[in-house]
Amino acid sequence: MINDSHFEKKNFRSLIESDEIGNVEERLNVIDAFLNTEEHVTLEEMMQLLKDRGFDYETEFVRQCMNRWVSHGFAQKKLFEGQPPRYEHRHLGRHHDHLICTKCGRITEFWNEEMEMLQLRIATSHGFHMLQHKMEIYGLCSQCVSERAPLMPLAMAKSGERLIIADIMGGVQARDRLASMGLRKGDQLEVINNDGFGRLIVGHDTIRIALGRGMAQKIMVSLPNRKPDEVDI
Numbered sequence: 001m002i003n004d005s006h007f008e009k010k011n012f013r014s015l016i017e018s019d020e021i022g023n024v025e026e027r028l029n030v031i032d033a034f035l036n037t038e039e040h041v042t043l044e045e046m047m048q049l050l051k052d053r054g055f056d057y058e059t060e061f062v063r064q065c066m067n068r069w070v071s072h073g074f075a076q077k078k079l080f081e082g083q084p085p086r087y088e089h090r091h092l093g094r095h096h097d098h099l100i101c102t103k104c105g106r107i108t109e110f111w112n113e114e115m116e117m118l119q120l121r122i123a124t125s126h127g128f129h130m131l132q133h134k135m136e137i138y139g140l141c142s143q144c145v146s147e148r149a150p151l152m153p154l155a156m157a158k159s160g161e162r163l164i165i166a167d168i169m170g171g172v173q174a175r176d177r178l179a180s181m182g183l184r185k186g187d188q189l190e191v192i193n194n195d196g197f198g199r200l201i202v203g204h205d206t207i208r209i210a211l212g213r214g215m216a217q218k219i220m221v222s223l224p225n226r227k228p229d230e231v232d233i
Ligand SMILES: [Zn+2]
Pocket: 095, 096, 097, 116, 133, 135
């Protein structure tokens, strides 16, 4: 990797010298900080990495450097849902996909041959000439799952989560009210929208239900117990 980055810096230097844009050494300092982290970094994180190295550059200068780095094929700009743009090192000829934790933001990379071949087969079967693809899986990382309380009120769930009604607090009245909407203990719900303030929209079977926050506090939910070979999608 060290040799790789040494070679890439030389490659980049000759490209920016031919661009004749000046500040070559400063630009190389930005690139050096970036190459040293094999992470998916935001512009803000880049600014911090540079500060840690004693460089105090203008944000706009660093943004331009990163964009040039992208346009010359050394980095890729990623737009993961719910996150600011991130830059990642682009290794020519090497591809990977991502798992994105919607709780802590952690990004995990993976590559799966079967998945790659399947996508190519799907495209080809449609007479489609595939050039590239993005595979992003959103959910909770293993650490966030392990730190999560086994039971929580539905009101705390995030949009997009699929959960099981484990218990209904608030006595017979609340249970009857929910039963009249078709919701019972053991049912699976999909949280369609929870903005943290108003009503929640949940999907149950084929219907969408609006629940007040008070009611959503009374519904205790848990994650479905899923093993990799019995996941329903
Ligand atoms: Zn892929």
